[in-house]
Amino acid sequence: MNLALWLERTAKVHGDRPAIYRGAELTHTYAQFFRAAQGLAGALRNAGIQPGDRVALFMKNCPAYLLGFYGVWGAGAAVVPINAKLHPREAAFILNDSGAKLVLVTPDLGDELADATDLPVVDVTGQKFHTMCDDASLPVVSRDDGDLAWLFYTSGTTGRPKGVHISHGMLRATSLSYLLDCDHVSPGDAAYYAAPMSHGAGIYAPIHVAAGARHITPLSGAFDEVELCDAARDQGPLSMFLAPTMVRRLTDVAKAAGRHGDGIKTIVYGGGPMYLADIVEAVDWFGPRFVQIYGQGECPMAITALSRDEVADRAHPRWRDRLASVGRAQSVVEVQIGDAQGKALPPGEVGEIMVRGTPVMPGYWQNPEATASTIVDGWLMTGDMGFLDEECYLTLRDRSKDMIISGGTNIYPREVEEVLLTHPTVREVSVVGRPSDEWGEDVVAFVVLSAGARLDEAALDAHCLSQIARFKRPKAYYALPELPKNNYGKVLKTELRARLTS
Numbered sequence: 001m002n003l004a005l006w007l008e009r010t011a012k013v014h015g016d017r018p019a020i021y022r023g024a025e026l027t028h029t030y031a032q033f034f035r036a037a038q039g040l041a042g043a044l045r046n047a048g049i050q051p052g053d054r055v056a057l058f059m060k061n062c063p064a065y066l067l068g069f070y071g072v073w074g075a076g077a078a079v080v081p082i083n084a085k086l087h088p089r090e091a092a093f094i095l096n097d098s099g100a101k102l103v104l105v106t107p108d109l110g111d112e113l114a115d116a117t118d119l120p121v122v123d124v125t126g127q128k129f130h131t132m133c134d135d136a137s138l139p140v141v142s143r144d145d146g147d148l149a150w151l152f153y154t155s156g157t158t159g160r161p162k163g164v165h166i167s168h169g170m171l172r173a174t175s176l177s178y179l180l181d182c183d184h185v186s187p188g189d190a191a192y193y194a195a196p197m198s199h200g201a202g203i204y205a206p207i208h209v210a211a212g213a214r215h216i217t218p219l220s221g222a223f224d225e226v227e228l229c230d231a232a233r234d235q236g237p238l239s240m241f242l243a244p245t246m247v248r249r250l251t252d253v254a255k256a257a258g259r260h261g262d263g264i265k266t267i268v269y270g271g272g273p274m275y276l277a278d279i280v281e282a283v284d285w286f287g288p289r290f291v292q293i294y295g296q297g298e299c300p301m302a303i304t305a306l307s308r309d310e311v312a313d314r315a316h317p318r319w320r321d322r323l324a325s326v327g328r329a330q331s332v333v334e335v336q337i338g339d340a341q342g343k344a345l346p347p348g349e350v351g352e353i354m355v356r357g358t359p360v361m362p363g364y365w366q367n368p369e370a371t372a373s374t375i376v377d378g379w380l381m382t383g384d385m386g387f388l389d390e391e392c393y394l395t396l397r398d399r400s401k402d403m404i405i406s407g408g409t410n411i412y413p414r415e416v417e418e419v420l421l422t423h424p425t426v427r428e429v430s431v432v433g434r435p436s437d438e439w440g441e442d443v444v445a446f447v448v449l450s451a452g453a454r455l456d457e458a459a460l461d462a463h464c465l466s467q468i469a470r471f472k473r474p475k476a477y478y479a480l481p482e483l484p485k486n487n488y489g490k491v492l493k494t495e496l497r498a499r500l501t502s
Contacts (some may be wrong), residue, residue: 001073001143001144001168001169001172002076002140002141002142002143002168002173002335003036003073003144003149003206004041004070004073004074004140004215004257005474006206006209006210007030007034007037007070007074007209008034008036008038008140008211009210010030010210010211010212010445011030011031011033011034012177013212014030014187014212015029015030015031015034016030016031017029017030017212017216018027018283019033019214019215020033020066020214020215020217021033021061021063021190021215021217022063022214022217022219022234023216023218023231024231024234024235025215025321026423027063028063028211030212030351033066033070033499034070034364035073035137036067036071036133036134037066037067037070037071037074037133038071038138038139038140039068039071039075039132039133039137039138040067040068040070040071040072040074040075040132040133040135040138041071041072041074041075041137041138041140041141042075042135042136042137042138042417043071043072043131043132043133043135044071044072044075044102044348045075045138046135047102047120048101049075049077049101049102050074050076050077051075051076051077051141051147052076052077052147052148052283053101054075054077054078054079054080054098054099054100054101054151055068055072055077055078055079055080055100055101055102055103055104056079056080056081056082056091056095056098056100056102056103056104056119056457057069057081057082057102057109057198058079058082058084058086058091058105058106058109058113059084059102059104059105059106059109059124059191059197059275059292059318060084060106060108060109060220060221060222061084061197061217061222061223062106062124062203062221063215063217063219064104064106064124064125064129065081065193065197065202065217066126066205066215066217067124067133068104069202069205071132071133072444073140073143073149073168074138074139074140074141075141076142076143077148078147078148078149078150078320079146079150079151080095080098080100080126080151080152080153080163081150081152081198081199081202082094082095082118082153082198083110083196083199084106084196084198084200085196086177086458088102088109088112088113088116088381088479089116091109091113091117092113092115092116092117092384093160093161094161094169095117095119096117096161097153097163097365097366098151098163098365098464100119101119101120101121102121102122103117103121103122104119104124104129105121105122105123105124106124106125106281107123107126107443108124108320109127109196110123112121115196115376119322124299124327128309137146137331142429143168145167145168145169145170145172146167146198146362147166147167147168148167149166149167149168149170149171150166150171151163151164151165151166151365152164152166152199152297152300154297155216160215162207162209162360162364162365162367162370163364163365163366163367163466164297164298164364165361165362165363165364165365165439166297166300166361166367167362167483169358170300170358170359170360170361171206171300171439172206173204173302173358173359174203174207174300174302174332174359175207175210175333175356176207176332177203177301177302177305177330177332178204178207178301178333178358179207180330181293181305181307181330181331182266182268182291182293182307182334183206183265183268183291183308185208185210185211185213185239185241186213187211187216187446188237189208189211189213189237189238189239189265190212190213190214190215190216190235190236190237190238190239191204191205191208191213191214191216191238191239191240192216192228192231192232192238192240193215193216193217193218193240193266194218194222194223194224194228194240194246195223195241195242195243195246197217198268199271200241200268200271200295200300200301200346202242203300203301203448204239204241204268204274204301207242207273208239212234214233214358216231216238219232220344222283223242223246223249225249225250225252225253225254226253226257228240228250229250229253229254229257229259229261231259231263232261232262232263232264233262233263234263235263236262236264236265237263237264237265238263238264238265239266239267239268240264240266240267240268241267241268241270241301241406242267242268242269243269243270243271243272243489243490244269244272244273244274244275244278244489245270245272245489246269246280246404246489247269247274247279247290248282248428249281249384250282250288251278251281251285253447254286255285255286260285260286260287261285261286261287261289263264263333264286264289265289266289266290266291266308267286267289267290267291268290268291268292268293269290269292269293270292270293270294270295270301270326270487271490272395272489272490272491273352273414274292275417275419275421276324276421277318277322277418277420277421277422277488278421279311280291280323281313282340283312284444287310287312288308288309288311289308289311289313291305291306291307291308291311292305292306292326292327293305293306293326293327293330294326294327294384294394294396295359296384297358297361298361298374298380298382299333299355299357299358299360299380299382301359302330302332302357303326303329303331303333303335303355303394304326304327304328304329304330304335304383304394305326305327305328306322306323306325306326306327306328306413307327310322310323310327311323320425321389321393321395322390322393324362324395324397324400324418325389325392325393325394325396326386326394326395326396327394328391328392328393328394329339329392331395332357332358332359333355333356333357333358333359333360334355334356334357334458335353335354335388335392335394336354336379336388337349337350337351337352337354337387337388338351338352338354338379338381339351339352339410340352342354342376342377342379342381345387347387347388347389347390348387348389348390348442349387350385350386350387350390350397350410351385351386351387352381352382352383352384352385352410353382353385353386353394353396354379354380354381354382354385355380355382356378356380357380360380361375361380363375363377382397383399383401384395384396384397384398385398385399385403385412391433396414397412397415398412398413398414401485402419402432403495404432404433404441404443405433405440405441405473406433406436406439406440406441406442406443406471407439407472411433411471411472413430413431413432413443414431414445415430415468415472416445416464416468416472416473416474417429417430417431417445419463419464419467419468420445420447420460420463420464420474422463422467423459423460423463424450424453424490425449425450425453425454425455425456425459425460426447426449426450426472427447427448427449427450427451427480428447428448428457428459428483429445429446429447429448430445430446430483430491430493430494430496431444431445431446431472431474431495432496432501433473433496433497434444434446434475434476435500435501442476443472443473443474443475443476444474444475444476444478444500445474445476445477445478446458446477446478446479446480446483446496447460447477447478447479447480448480448481448482448483449479455477455479457476457477460474460477461473461474478499483496484496
């Protein structure tokens with residue numbers, strides 16, 4: 001089933017409902033949203049775009065992003081959303097690899113991209129795009145569940161990004177799992193797109209379309225803490241996806257301003273490690289507004305979830321353990337922990353996290369070798385390490401490539417990071433392995449200090465030794481003004497390791 005049918009159904013029954021806002025300005029009702037999307041679909045077909053073709057979106061968050069999604073899907077084609085923070089040459093690689101036929105852009109990105117590609121580039125703020133949206137409306141093209149809807153390119157921190165085949169059926173399963181495992185969506189709610197729509201934030205658009213909820217893209221086109229708080233106050237209730245680093249920043253700014261997030265209904269967080277100290281502080285300040293999800297591009301937003309009640313619970317005797325986990329398997333997947341051969345391990349033992357179910361990708365785009373090593377006997381081998389407890393809560397350790405082996409013993413950086421983050425002088429931290437002739441690897445920590453603090457290695461050592469085994473404590477500490485991160489806010493441990501060998 002084509003996901004664009006959800007928009008059509010909402011528009012036919014609730015066409016007068018407000019649909020899309022740019023800041024506080026209403027740009028489309030649902031009837032206007034569907035009409036513009038299907039006009040765009042007709043224009044794309046007239047331009048030679050066929051079912052199964054790819055159309056790229058290289059844009060900051062804006063109302064046209066939603067028109068692009070549904071116009072492309074309505075034409076039977078697939079979207080290739082490209083993170084707006086990528087360099088034009090990086091974007092050009094994705095355009096070439098995906099075989100995209102056309103790219104929709106915001107003007108700030110399109111000028112440079114035009115020099116890097118020969119593809120037709122359409123500025124979504126220009127007259128040509130508006131004319132396309134006014135084209136003769138095309139009936140939604142029928143698509144099967146396995147047909148490509150979204151070609152998602154991995155962040156590529158260890159090499160060229162790979163295209164993940166995300167089908168209509170995968171997105172529908174993820175959307176329905178949102179209702180079962182994350183949050184209810186009401187017509188009066190608003191999806192607020194602070195995080196990139198090329199990523200998790202955009203994947204949550206379909207379920208809000210199906211519910212007839214509002215969609216708000218910020219005037220800034222990006223994440224701005226004050227803008228978000230103002231929008232929540234004036235246009236709430238808002239629901240949104242934020243990366244853990246965004247939650248950390250929002251908490252800092254809100255506390256400094258004395259704002260408690262009035263109008264924020266739900267913040268779904270994921271996409272990287274949320275440290276226990278950070279989420280405890282966020283819940284203490286904002287209250288029970290948080291839901292955690294764990295997913296990957298290869299199983300988008302749909303591996304595990306930790307409910308609002310579980311995130312906020314402080315009465316359960318094991319609440320800290322639960323809060324340090326990423327929750328339990330979502331309703332549409334199976335999760336198990338496997339050894340090096342993929343054999344299931346018992347509760348409490350650390351191994352590779354394996355997932356199978358409807359939201360799992362069929363494979364990487366035109367990359368059978370990578371697919372064969374990642375999808376094994378129907379299981380997605382995530383490359384993440386973790387363990388399940390007796391109640392089936394999943395706790396992450398680290399990516400398998402990030403595990404430190406020192407003196408033959410496995411050390412999981414996240415465990416050390418969690419401890420260091422409870423020290424008052426540490427604002428952010430990333431732990432990696434440093435090559436050692438004696439031990440193979442030494443544990444070292446890169447820290448971002450709190451305002452006005454000085455690096456006190458002896459104090460950090462003592463803090464670690466009070467909570468973890470001596471062999472796990474860092475052998476060295478390096479203070480940085482900020483940690484290197486990719487375009488999705490994930491810390492680039494590869495870059496930190498490179499600093500140690502340069």
